[in-house]
Each structure stands twice: as C-alpha cells, then as structure tokens.
Amino acid sequence: MTLPQPRLRASNRDAGALLPEADRVVAATHAAIGRAKARGAAEVTPDDLLLALLGEVSRFGVALVGPWAIDLEALDDGAGPGCGAPGASRTEGRRNAEGAGKGPCYAARTVRLFERAAAIARRDGAPATGVLHLLVAFATEDGLMQDLRTRYGFTAMEWRTALARTAEEGLLPVAAPGPGLPRGPGGGPRVPELLSVDEAAEFLGVHSQTVRNYIRAGKLPAYRLAGERFLRVLRRDLLALLERVPVEDAQDTDLPDTGGG
C-alpha cells in the first residue's frame, strides 16, 4: 500500500516550488536548531521551534494564523536569551559523556511537542506530521506561546480552531490525508479558480504530463502570471474539457471514491 505523497503549496522560501510536507517540517525544525545555535544554547527550546514554525508559514515577516497577523519581528525581539528556558529534565540519552558534539539537542519539552504533534497528525489521518500539526501542538504551551496568547488575545481553543480553519482554506500548507487539493467547508475539495499544472492534473485525475499535452495541443488554454515561470489554468477551462458521453456508451463506473489511494 502506498500513500500518495502530499504535494503542497509554495512556502515563502521557494516561491512556486512544491514541497512534501515532511520536508517542510524538517526545514522548520532545522531553522529551530539554527536559532538555538545562534544563541549558543545547548538545547532547542519550544520557543526556538515556535519561531521557526511561524517563520515557515510567514510572508514578509508576518505569519497569518486565522484572524491574527503575527509580526515575527516584534515577537523575535521579545524572545531574547532566557526566554523559555526549560525547567524540565532532559530525556535519558545514554551516551559516553565525554563532551559529545557541539550541536544543540532538543529540550525535553520540545520532544514532547513533537510527540503531541505526531498524535494530532495521526488523529487527523495525515500520512506525516505537518507544520500545522506542530503549531496546533503548541496551543496550551507556555513561554513564547503564552506571550502570543496574551499579546493577540486568544485562547488555546481559538488557536486550534484558527489553524484548523486555515488548513481547510488551504492558506497554509498542511499534510492532507488524500490528494492535496484544499478541503472546503463541506469536507469536499475546495477548488480554486486558478490552478497550477499539478493541481489541474489532480483535479482531472490525470498525470500532469497529460495536462501539459492538452496545453501543447491547444485543447486547454494556459496563462502565466506576470513574471512567473509557472503555467496556470482556469478551472472553468478544465470543466470545458469534459465531453458528454452518449447514454449507450456510458458504463457505470461509479464516482471515484475519496479514499485517496
């Protein structure tokens, strides 16, 4: 059984590129390690991770989560050294002591956040832990997250709800259980008006090369956003590709199920 690798929307880092969600998590945690290193700290604290995750979903230094526009610069200033120093003990890594390496390791509280995120991802039916799952795991966290709740005036529940809604609207990347089209309020795919070639292929249930062939053959009009390399197609043009089948030719093959293979 192979699960389709969810392809996701572009992050601020690679405009236009599509990254599997698992790689986005690695990129974000990688940035968290970088933050700890820059501080000269021995441990990656939850605050490092939170700032890195928000950075991953930000644009121009602003992370939009639900109704809140979180200014990362202001947040970063508040998160100086000493902020969120974990009181908890480290996990019992059995090692030969002698001054192992120089890279920071995850603090015990950070480890627990990863585990909480993995549990959320599983309940969500997601194939991998996503950036949003990690952000949701922060809901009741103290430290910088506590500051955030105070500063922007929301509760843990409102945070989780906002992230769920954000995921549904496809505004932030999330590891969706099935094909990666954003889900609408009814649970069905909410298809945007303008689609990339890959999204169009998914919409039609064909290979992306097939979509490119349609474009090349003149069957499907394609557009390019000013200055962008990537082709876009309009949803209505995709629907226009549909040909009505005469009744006698129609084999009842059922609607494709939403199991997501």
Add this chain to the structure above:
Amino acid sequence: MSRFIVERHLPGIDADALKAAGVRARTCCAEMETEGTAVRWIRSFFVPETEHTYCVFDAPNADVVEEANRRAQIPFLTIREALEMTPDAV
C-alpha cells in the same frame, strides 16, 4: 561511509512517539549534513514484543551516529558497525 545499527530499548513507547523520534532523527541528520558531517538515517525496525528498536544509519564512524542520536534526544543502548547482506548480493 559505514553502516551502523543503533539498538534501543524503548519500554512503553507508542506509535506517535516513534514517529516523533523519526522526525527529530531526520532533522538532526540533515542539520549535521549541512555542517559537513555525513550521516544518514536509513531505516528502523521496531520489535513490539521486546520493545527494542534497531535503526540503520550510514556514517563515517560511530561517534557521528552517537552525536546525531544525542541531538535528536533518542535514547539508545549500543551503536555497532554492521555489514549488510541482501539476497541479490550474495
């Protein structure tokens, strides 16, 4: 690059914690690679009956594997060099 087996005993661990440890292992290996230390987590086997996990890593030496595991905060019992055999290479 040599191949190493990291043996762990993780009593009471659940699937979520294993998955979370996997994410951390992946990140820490990626992080060390960017620092110029080649280390790669290849795959892991968890034996539910004994609650032991066997993780395969590629690295130049055992110290590097140990460092990756320390950063990822995944406890282990031993790190030993291993030789791999596959049906089509014997």
